[in-house]
Amino acid sequence: MTRLTMTILALAATSVLTDVAQALAQTPAASIEQRQSAMKMSGTSMKAIVPVARGDAAWNPAAVIPALEKLVETATATPAMFPPGSGAESGVKTAALGAVWEKRAEFEAAAKAQGDAARAMLDAARANDEARFKGGFAALGRSCGGCHEPFRAKQ
Numbered sequence: 001m002t003r004l005t006m007t008i009l010a011l012a013a014t015s016v017l018t019d020v021a022q023a024l025a026q027t028p029a030a031s032i033e034q035r036q037s038a039m040k041m042s043g044t045s046m047k048a049i050v051p052v053a054r055g056d057a058a059w060n061p062a063a064v065i066p067a068l069e070k071l072v073e074t075a076t077a078t079p080a081m082f083p084p085g086s087g088a089e090s091g092v093k094t095a096a097l098g099a100v101w102e103k104r105a106e107f108e109a110a111a112k113a114q115g116d117a118a119r120a121m122l123d124a125a126r127a128n129d130e131a132r133f134k135g136g137f138a139a140l141g142r143s144c145g146g147c148h149e150p151f152r153a154k155q
Helices: 003-025 028-053 061-081 104-126 129-136 137-151
Strands: none
Touching: 028 061, 028 129, 028 137, 061 104, 104 129, 104 137, 129 137
C-alpha cells in the first residue's frame, strides 16, 4: 500500500466520526450522503485487505492496519449514521431498508459483529500473525453480508 493510500485511509477514518456527528444534526439528505460516503470508504478499505487476506498480495501488516482501523471505526459509528427519518420516508434515494429502524437491535448487533470481525483481524495484523489474520477474513465477509442482506436493498 502506498503512503498516499495510507494517508487517505487515515484522513477518511478521522472524518468518519466527524461525519457521524454531523449526520445526527443534519437533514435526512445530508445524513444519507454522509453514510454513503462512509460505506464507500469501507469499500476502499476492503480493496486493501482482500488481496492480502486471499494471499494474492504479500503479507504486510502495515498495508492492512490502516484499512482495518477504518473498518472498526465505521462499524462502531454505523448505527448513528442511520438516524430516525433518514430512510425512504425522507423522500431521498437510499438503499437502507425500513428494517434498519424496525429491527434496530438486530441492526446494531450486525454493525457490532462487523466491528468485532474487523477488530480481530486488526489485532492479528498488529501481532504480525498472518495465519490468524487470514483466518478472520471469512468472519469479516459474513459480517458484511449480515448487514447488507437484511438491511440494504438489493443493488
